[in-house]
Amino acid sequence: MARAIAHDEQGRLLPQAGHGDSDIHDHGHDDHGGEHPTSTGLNNVKVLMWTFIASECLLFGSLISTYLAVEGRTIPNTPGPELFDIPYTSVSAFVLLFSSLSMVLALAGLQAGDQRQLRIWLFVTAALGLVFLGGQYYEFSTFYFEEFWLDKNFLGSSFFLLTGFHGAHVTVGVIWLLALWLYSLRYGIAPEKSLLVEISGLYWHFVDVVWIVIFAVVYLIPYSRIEGGGH
Amino acid sequence: MSRDYPGADAEARHGSTAHDAHAHPTPATYIKIAVILLIITIAEVVVLYIPSETEGFGLTWFQPVLIPAFLILAAIKFVIVVGYYMHLKFDDSFFLRVFGFALLIALTIATAVIALFHGISL
Amino acid sequence: MATTTQAPPRVLRRPVEAPSGLWSWLTTVDHKRIGVLYGVSSFLFFLAGGIDALLIRLQLGKPMNELFSPDHYNGFVTMHATTMIFMALMPMSVAFFNYIVPLQIGARDVAFPRLNAFSFWVFLLGGLIMSSSYLVDAIPNQGWYGYAPLTIREYSPGLNVDFWIVGLQILGVATIAGAINFFVTIINMRAPGMSLMRMPLFCWMTLITTVLILLAFPVFTIALTELLFDRHFGTTFFDSTRGADPLLWQHLFWIFGHPEVYILIMPAFGIISEIIPVFSRKPLFGYAAMVLASMAIAFLGFGVWAHHMFTTGAGPVAYTFFALSTMLIAVPTGVKIFNWLGTLYGGSINLRPPMLFAVGFIGTFVIGGLSGVMHGTVPVDWQQSDSYWIVAHIHYVLFGGTMFALFAGIHYWWPKFTGTMLNDKLGQATFWTMLVAFHVTFFPMHFLGTAGMPRRMSIYPTGTGWDFWNLVATVGAFALAASVWLFVMNAFISLRRGEPAGNDPWDGATLEWAIASPPPVYNFARIPTVSSRDPLWVEKRSEETAVELGFAPRRAVAVVADPVEARVHMPNPSFWPLVAAVGLSMIFAGFLMPWYLGAFPLITLLGIPVLMVGITSWSFEPAG
Numbered sequence: 001m002a003r004a005i006a007h008d009e010q011g012r013l014l015p016q017a018g019h020g021d022s023d024i025h026d027h028g029h030d031d032h033g034g035e036h037p038t039s040t041g042l043n044n045v046k047v048l049m050w051t052f053i054a055s056e057c058l059l060f061g062s063l064i065s066t067y068l069a070v071e072g073r074t075i076p077n078t079p080g081p082e083l084f085d086i087p088y089t090s091v092s093a094f095v096l097l098f099s100s101l102s103m104v105l106a107l108a109g110l111q112a113g114d115q116r117q118l119r120i121w122l123f124v125t126a127a128l129g130l131v132f133l134g135g136q137y138y139e140f141s142t143f144y145f146e147e148f149w150l151d152k153n154f155l156g157s158s159f160f161l162l163t164g165f166h167g168a169h170v171t172v173g174v175i176w177l178l179a180l181w182l183y184s185l186r187y188g189i190a191p192e193k194s195l196l197v198e199i200s201g202l203y204w205h206f207v208d209v210v211w212i213v214i215f216a217v218v219y220l221i222p223y224s225r226i227e228g229g230g231h
Numbered sequence: 232m233s234r235d236y237p238g239a240d241a242e243a244r245h246g247s248t249a250h251d252a253h254a255h256p257t258p259a260t261y262i263k264i265a266v267i268l269l270i271i272t273i274a275e276v277v278v279l280y281i282p283s284e285t286e287g288f289g290l291t292w293f294q295p296v297l298i299p300a301f302l303i304l305a306a307i308k309f310v311i312v313v314g315y316y317m318h319l320k321f322d323d324s325f326f327l328r329v330f331g332f333a334l335l336i337a338l339t340i341a342t343a344v345i346a347l348f349h350g351i352s353l
Numbered sequence: 354m355a356t357t358t359q360a361p362p363r364v365l366r367r368p369v370e371a372p373s374g375l376w377s378w379l380t381t382v383d384h385k386r387i388g389v390l391y392g393v394s395s396f397l398f399f400l401a402g403g404i405d406a407l408l409i410r411l412q413l414g415k416p417m418n419e420l421f422s423p424d425h426y427n428g429f430v431t432m433h434a435t436t437m438i439f440m441a442l443m444p445m446s447v448a449f450f451n452y453i454v455p456l457q458i459g460a461r462d463v464a465f466p467r468l469n470a471f472s473f474w475v476f477l478l479g480g481l482i483m484s485s486s487y488l489v490d491a492i493p494n495q496g497w498y499g500y501a502p503l504t505i506r507e508y509s510p511g512l513n514v515d516f517w518i519v520g521l522q523i524l525g526v527a528t529i530a531g532a533i534n535f536f537v538t539i540i541n542m543r544a545p546g547m548s549l550m551r552m553p554l555f556c557w558m559t560l561i562t563t564v565l566i567l568l569a570f571p572v573f574t575i576a577l578t579e580l581l582f583d584r585h586f587g588t589t590f591f592d593s594t595r596g597a598d599p600l601l602w603q604h605l606f607w608i609f610g611h612p613e614v615y616i617l618i619m620p621a622f623g624i625i626s627e628i629i630p631v632f633s634r635k636p637l638f639g640y641a642a643m644v645l646a647s648m649a650i651a652f653l654g655f656g657v658w659a660h661h662m663f664t665t666g667a668g669p670v671a672y673t674f675f676a677l678s679t680m681l682i683a684v685p686t687g688v689k690i691f692n693w694l695g696t697l698y699g700g701s702i703n704l705r706p707p708m709l710f711a712v713g714f715i716g717t718f719v720i721g722g723l724s725g726v727m728h729g730t731v732p733v734d735w736q737q738s739d740s741y742w743i744v745a746h747i748h749y750v751l752f753g754g755t756m757f758a759l760f761a762g763i764h765y766w767w768p769k770f771t772g773t774m775l776n777d778k779l780g781q782a783t784f785w786t787m788l789v790a791f792h793v794t795f796f797p798m799h800f801l802g803t804a805g806m807p808r809r810m811s812i813y814p815t816g817t818g819w820d821f822w823n824l825v826a827t828v829g830a831f832a833l834a835a836s837v838w839l840f841v842m843n844a845f846i847s848l849r850r851g852e853p854a855g856n857d858p859w860d861g862a863t864l865e866w867a868i869a870s871p872p873p874v875y876n877f878a879r880i881p882t883v884s885s886r887d888p889l890w891v892e893k894r895s896e897e898t899a900v901e902l903g904f905a906p907r908r909a910v911a912v913v914a915d916p917v918e919a920r921v922h923m924p925n926p927s928f929w930p931l932v933a934a935v936g937l938s939m940i941f942a943g944f945l946m947p948w949y950l951g952a953f954p955l956i957t958l959l960g961i962p963v964l965m966v967g968i969t970s971w972s973f974e975p976a977g
Binding site: 055 | 255257265269272273275276301302304308312313315317323325326330332334336337338341344345348349
Binding site: 325332333336337339340344347348350 | 540564567568572598600601604608655656659667668671
C-alpha cells in the first residue's frame with residue numbers, strides 16, 4: 001500500500017470536490033481518462049468494489065468454516081450428504097462458470113464499442129444467473145421433500161444458510177445485471193463508461209468464485225467421505 | 232493516452248502496457264479459459280467417482296488423496312477466474328494486495344477453526 | 354449504478370454557504386455535518402450507557418441489595434456494554450474520522466458522501482431500535498457476548514435477544530459501509546504530495562481501523578445471522594441438544610471480538626499521536642515505527658481470539674499458540690508507548706486539557722495493557738476469568754484508554770468544530786475529577802477480582818469481604834458521572850459565550866489548522882500541496898524565517914481567500930440515503946414485530962421496496 005505518489009503537476013491542484021458516489025459515470029475506466037484524479041490513480045468505485053469483495057471473503061469464510069467445523073457430526077438417522085446429486089450440481093456449477101464467460105464477453109464487447117455484443121452478453125449472463133437460481137430452487141425443494149431442511153440437523157442448517165446466502169448474492173447480481181441490460185437497451189452505455197459493467201462484473205465473478213469453493217468444499221468433499229465413496 | 236491522467240504514474244511504475252487494450256485477454260482467450268474451467272469441473276466429478284468404480288483395478292490408493300485433489304482443482308479454478316475474468320493478473324497490484332490479504336486472513340482463520348473443532352491439535 | 358446525467362461543469366454557480374434548518378441536516382452529505390451528527394448522537398448514547406453503569410453500581414453498592422430484579426440487572430449489564438461499545442465509543446471514533454480525516458488529508462469530502470450519510474442514518478436507526486427495547490421492557494439481558502445456548506429461543510423466549518440481534522445487525526451494516534468509505538477516502542483522496550508515509554498518524558490509525566472492521570465485522574454478521582435463524586427458522590447452529598456445538602458461537606464471536614477491541618483502541622492511539630507532538634512542540638518520535646507497530650497489532654489481533662476461551666479446554670497446543678500470540682502483541686504496543694514517551698522527552702510540554710487527557714491516557718492504558726498480558730497467561734487466566742479482575746481490565750483499556758483519548762480529542766478539536774474555545778479551568782477540573790474518579794472506581798475491582806468476586810452477579814451475600822471496595826467503586830462511579838457533567842457544562846458555556854478560537858489555537862502541525870474554524874463547506878478553497886509530515890509547522894516556520902529575512906513567504910498550504918476560488922463545486926444534498934437506511938432498518942426490524950399470518954415478517958417485506966426505491970433513486974439522481 002505504500003504508493004507514495006506526489007502528484008504536483010499542473011492541473012492537479014484543484015480537483016473536483018466530492019468524488020460523489022455516482023460519479024462512476026465521470027470517472028470511466030481508468031483507461032479512459034481521469035477527470036477526477038485520485039491519489040493512487042485507481043478509480044474510487046473500483047477500489048470500493050474490491051474492498052467490498054475482500055470483506056465478503058470473511059463473510060463466506062465464516063459460513064464455510066461453520067459448515068466444515070461441524071462436518072461429519074451428523075446425528076445418526078438424519079439426512080446428510082448422501083442426498084447430494086453431484087452430476088446435477090456440477091451442471092449448475094458450470095452454468096455459473098459460463099455466466100462468468102458471458103460477463104467478460106459483455107465487457108469486452110463494450111470496450112470494443114460493440115453495443116450489440118454488450119446487450120446480448122449482459123442478457124445471457126443475467127439469464128444464466130436465473131437458470132442457476134431455478135436450479136437451486138429445484139434442488140432445495142427436492143431436499144425439502146427428502147426431509148433434508150435447515151431445521152433437521154446441523155448439516156442442514158449450515159448447508160442451507162451457506163448456499164442460501166450465495167443464492168441471495170446471485171439474486172442481487174441478477175437484478176443488477178438486468179438493470180444494466182435495460183439501461184443499455186434504453187440509453188446505451190458509452191465505452192468510456194465501461195466501469196459500470198466492469199464493477200458489476202467484479203461482483204458477478206466473485207459470486208462465481210465463491211461457488212467454485214462451495215462446490216468443492218460443501219458438495220464434493222463431504223460426498224466423497226460418505227460410506228461407499230461416490231454412490 | 233496522455234501522460235497526465237491519474238493512472239499514469241501507476242502505469243509507469245509497472246513498466247508495461249498493462250493498461251493498454253491489447254494487453255487484456257481477447258474474447259478467444261476468455262473462451263479458452265472457459266473450456267479449461269469446464270475440463271477441470273468434469274475432472275472433479277470424474278475423480279469423485281473413480282475410487283469406488285475402480286476398486287477392482289487396484290486404484291483404492293486414490294481415496295486418501297481425494298480431498299487434496301478437490302482442494303487443488305478448486306484452487307486452480309479460483310485462481311483462473313480471479314486472475315483472468317476479474318483481471319487481477321493485469322490490473323494494478325493494489326487490488327491483488329487488498330484481495331490477497333483478506334483471503335489470507337480468511338483462510339488462516341478458517342483453517343484454525345476447523346482444526347480446533349476436529350481436534351487436530353497435535 | 355447508472356445515471357443519465359452528464360459530467361457536471363467544473364465550477365458551479367450554486368452558492369456553497371451552509372444552508373440551515375432540519376431538512377438540510379436530514380439531507381446533508383457534508384462530512385463535517387455528518388461528523389457532528391455522529392458526535393452528538395454517540396455522546397447521547399454514551400450518557401445512556403453511563404446511566405446503565407450508575408444503575409449497576411447502585412445495585413452493587415451494598416450486599417444483599419434488592420433495588421433491581423436480577424433480570425433488570427442483567428439488562429443493564431448487557432445494555433451498558435452493548436451501548437458503550439457499539440453505540441458510543443465506535444461511533445464517537447467515527448465522528449472523528451468524519452470530521453478530521455478529510456481535513457487532515459486535504460480533501461473536500463469523503464470518497465462517497467452519500468454512502469457516508471447512509472452509514473450515519475443506519476447507525477442512528479440501529480441505535481434507536483436497540484434502545485427502544487427499554488420502552489417495551491424487553492432489554493437484552495443475555496450479556497453483550499451473547500453466549501450460546503443461552504440465547505436460543507428455548508432459554509430466552511422474549512424479544513430481548515431479538516432486539517440485540519436486530520440492533521447489532523443494523524449497526525454492523527453502518528460500520529462496514531463507513532469502513533469501506535474511509536478506506537477508499539484515505540487511499541484515494543489525499544492531497545497532492547500527501548504520501549501514505551506523510552499522513553498524520555490519526556489517518557493511519559483510521560486506515561488500519563477500517564481494515565480491521567472490514568475483516569472482523571463480517572464474521573459477527575454471520576454469527577448473528579446464524580443466531581437469528583436459530584431463533585426464527587428452527588436451525589440448530591447453537592442448539593447442543595440437536596448436534597450443534599455451542600463453542601461455535603464463542604469462536605465466531607471472539608474472532609470478531611478481539612479485533613473489535615483494536616477497532617476501539619486504534620483511533621484512540623491516533624488521537625494521542627496527534628496531540629502529544631503538538632503539545633510537546635516537537636515532531637512525533639519514531640513515526641515509521643508507530644505505523645509498523647500499529648500494522649503489527651492489527652495483524653496479530655486476528656490470531657489471539659481464543660485467549661477469551663482459555664477455560665473451554667482447547668488443549669495445550671492451542672493454549673500455547675494463543676498465549677504466545679497474546680503476549681507478542683504487547684511488544685508493538687510497547688513500541689507505541691515508548692514512542693510517545695520519546696516525543697514527550699525533551700519537548701516543551703504545554704499541559705492544556707487535551708494534553709492532560711493524553712498523558713492520563715498513557716498512564717491508565719499501560720495499567721490496562723499490563724493486566725491484559727497477565728491474563729494472557731493461561732493459568733493466571735483460569736484464576737481471573739469471569740472475575741471482577743476482567744471488569745477492571747476492560748475498563749482500564751476502554752475507559753482509561755479509548756474514552757480518555759476521545760475526551761482528549763474532543764478538547765483538542767473542539768475549537769475546530771465550533772470556532773470557540775472550551776474553558777481551560779473547567780477542562781482541567783474535568784480531567785482531574787475524571788482521572789481520580791476513574792481510578793477510585795476501577796482500581797478496587799482488581800482487589801474484588803482477586804478476592805473471588807465473579808462478574809455479572811446482581812447480588813452478593815454479606816460476609817464475603819467485598820462490601821467495602823464495592824462501595825468505593827460505586828462512589829467513584831458517581832464522581833465519574835460528575836466529571837462528565839463538568840464537560841457537558843463546559844461545552845454549553847463554550848457554545849454560548851466561548852472565546853473565539855481562530856484558525857489555529859494550538860499551533861497545530863496538520864492541515865485542519867490551516868483553515869477557518871469551523872471550516873467552510875468546501876474545506877480548502879485551494880487543495881494544498883504537501884511536502885512534509887508536519888506541513889503546517891513547516892509552512893509557519895518558513896514563513897517566520899522568510900519574514901525575518903525579508904523574503905516573500907512560501908505558502909504551501911495557506912488558504913486562498915479568493916471568493917472566485919472558493920466557488921467550488923460540492924456534491925448535492927440527498928434525501929435517498931435516509932430512505933435507504935429506513936428501508937434497511939425495516940428489513941431487520943421485521944423480526945421484532947408480529948408476523949403476518951405467522952409466516953412472514955411483514956415489516957421486512959415492506960422494507961424491501963423502501964430500500965429498493967432508496968437505492969434506485971440514489972443511483973439515478975445527479976450526484977452533484
